[in-house]
Amino acid sequence: MNMRRIFMGFFFAALVLGPAYAAGGGDAVRKVGLEEVLSIGGLDDQALFQWTGVATDGAGNIYVLDAMDFSLKKFGPDGRLLKKAGRKGQGPGEFMAPRLLACSGERLYATDQNVFGVYVFDRELRFLGKIPCPSLILALAALGDGRLAVAVMGMASPGKVLVLDADGRVLSEFIPAEGPGKGILMDSMSFAQDKDGQFYVAYLFRDSVEKWTREGNRLWSKAFLGQKKIATTEVQSLALPSETCFKDVALDAFGHVFVLGGKLSKHPSRDVYVLDKYGALLATFTLPEPSHCLHIDGRNYLYARANDGITLKKYKILYD
Amino acid sequence: MRALNRKIGKATAAALIFVSLFLGLQAFALRGGTCEEALSRCLDDVFTQAFGSFGMVYCAIGFAFCKRYIDPAG
DSSP: OHHHHHHHHHHHHHHHHHHHHHHTTOOOOOOEEEEEEEEEOOTTSOSOSSEEEEEEOTTSOEEEEETTTTEEEEEOTTSOEEEEEOOBSSSTTOBSSEEEEEEETTEEEEEETTOSEEEEEETTOOEEEEEEOSSOEEEEEEEETTEEEEEEOOSSSOOEEEEEOTTOOEEEEEOOOOSSOOSTTTTOEEEEEOTTSOEEEEESSSSOEEEEOTTSOEEEEEOOSOOSSOOEEEETTEEEEOSOSEEEEEEOTTOOEEEEEOTTSSSTTTEEEEEOTTOOEEEEEEOSSOOSOOEEOTTSEEEEEEGGGTEEEEEEEEEO | OHHHHHHHHHHHHHHHHHHHHHHHTTHHHHSOSOHHHHHHHHHHOHHHHHTHHHHHHHHHHHHHHIIIIIOTTO
């Protein structure tokens, strides 16, 4: 009888705890390393001049926005340049300051720093049109079904995350930047969305990484840099934050959250903090060179910058 | 007819200012120097000033991108 009770106890414990562990992505990760598998662009070629945005598709193709070349480029899985589109200008499919890039299904979404909207291309880099947006865009994610999430900022109002449909209609919005630290640019952010539609937000000028529901409820907020107040610099009576906290956030296929630290990290723009979906710090690792962004594809390859944007590196993520 | 001409003239002027503003704000991407210097130049720009708080948003976004993408010490 006692043995039966013990067995039943184990059975129920496994029933309750098993899914919770699995939902955490098997968060036994203690160490993360990188193995370089591909390098695109170098000092002695003209593949890239200063890349800004990167995206990948399911076939392993790599798409890159090149700010100094005013173009969108497509590279094969082997790193060979397959196609190039765009030129300097303000016409359809042209760029003045290309910045952010995302891929979903057959579509590529690109932003230009000074354009109210998102350019849409197909995977052959044919320009398809522009999705209008009411404000300038600081962060971008493709959510599937033609929907986009964008982070926008205002001078008098706090920054917001908008979910847009394919015609630019605002489907939903929330304002993540609340609490102390409000001010010009204090709501500058990067974000990534998980499979459940929840947002991980990393702030450029605040020591804060947060998780938000798509309805706009904050689930948690974490600080990793020990910075209560960010130094500011005054430019023509504008007090602006002068040191960056977090430059980007990306999710791997297991749901781990990778946050790229900025200047205030021990190794500026190189330290990456790996969190579980509850915000617990699992591991940190350091990129070989400073990067402005992180991208992780569906096969857990990580893409980052080298040579000040002349080179794009692809790494296999090694978990321990 | 005169009213229509005036309207067209106003629209053309506004379009010209917009185009010039966009061109002027490329300073962030193209000129060297620190992000603070680029911001200062952007705020000094006559076209930025013409657009008041909108112009300041342009400059501030340029500053944020500069800090994230360009400034090696950022």
